[in-house]
Ligand code: TYD
């Protein structure tokens with residue numbers, strides 16, 4: 001009898017070693033190696049039909065191939081709808097609303113075809129109860145409580161659904177390998193087999209993935225490489241707002257976000273996020289400024305807040321939530337050196353209201369304005385929005401899409417916009433909007449206060 005091979009796999013990154021190690025040499029995490037048995041049987045997989053070379057010019061594809069999920073914010077995040085045969089991973093903290101979102105989506109999809117929701121965590125009755133609350137009543141929506149991948153494949157072959165949801169990838173297992181469900185090998189193998197199913201049969205498949213403590217999807221990174229699209233569902237459990245963000249998308253941009261509100265009847269789309277993010281803005285308060293940021297193709301107005309206070313300790317604190325920490329340090333240094341505001345020895349906190357993350361340099365100028373406003377304890381003129389990139393010498397540089405940003409600001413009743421001089425070229429602004437172009441960050445302070 002052949003001896004069964006055991007090996008140790010890092011549950012964080014998928015690294016394998018014949019011996020146990022306390023620390024994974026690949027990802028440097030402690031105590032992540034667990035024992036697993038026997039390799040996946042390579043011959044056991046059903047391979048898709050062999051392909052043959054085709055002329056690219058002769059392959060037809062149309063935008064209509066995409067299917068709408070019936071939830072505009074989800075379609076937007078997917079890059080304009082669901083692509084046939086695509087495999088989509090939806091990650092997020094427990095209780096954030098992944099199951100709710102996918103049940104609502106599959107219910108809408110079931111209006112155009114047969115849909116199967118595989119629940120490996122909850123019973124069909126629990127899902128039904130939730131479905132009732134969400135108003136999910138489609139006739140063609142099937143539920144299956146099953147954790148065995150082989151059984152799931154059998155049922156899929158019988159039912160031949162047009163859409164498939166697996167909730168969640170960590171709770172299903174395949175018999176072809178002996179490791180426990182949720183272990184790296186299992187997750188990888190199950191995802192691989194589901195990919196072959198999705199691609200081979202052309203069934204768009206959603207996988208729910210749990211996230212680990214540090215926020216990445218549990219299981220190996222390979223999971224993210226295997227699938228076509230990775231969506232993260234984020235939000236503060238204390239707030240009703242949820243943001244769906246694409247971090248990888250083979251069929252569209254990764255900049256798009258979808259905004260939802262969790263209410264008693266499930267997730268509600270938020271079509272005008274700017275209004276939402278500005279709803280609780282304290283006007284006439286020092287340290288608050290409104291910035292028109294771009295999230296993908298959509299401009300969103302958000303409030304950026306700064307608090308500068310003298311530090312009671314030797315090393316002042318610097319905390320940034322929603323913007324890059326290093327970027328903030330750089331802007332503080334520019335303020336110090338080029339605008340001559342003495343911020344050394346001050347505790348500095350920057351926060352983007354509403355839990356939004358702003359990754360573009362266009363928020364530089366607004367960050368500087370908020371810091372200066374808090375430091376000088378003078379409120380920024382409340383009908384003004386500010387955007388622009390700031391370079392290391394304090395120069396203000398042009399950014400993309402100035403016109404869209406200005407239009408969104410005008411739509412929400414702002415009447416003045418401070419922007420880079422370089423962005424003023426060839427733009428037409430709404431009549432009620434006054435545009436003020438600047439070239440250097442030091443010009444900002446004379447413009448923003450009442
Ligand atoms: P769920 O979709 O089960 O989260 P996940 O699958 O990501 O773990 O969402 C559970 C949370 O959503 C729960 O805390 C209650 C809340 N919720 C509502 O507020 N309203 C609703 O209609 C539903 C279905 C859930």
Ligand code: MG
Pocket residue numbers: 098099100121167
């Ligand atoms: Mg769930």
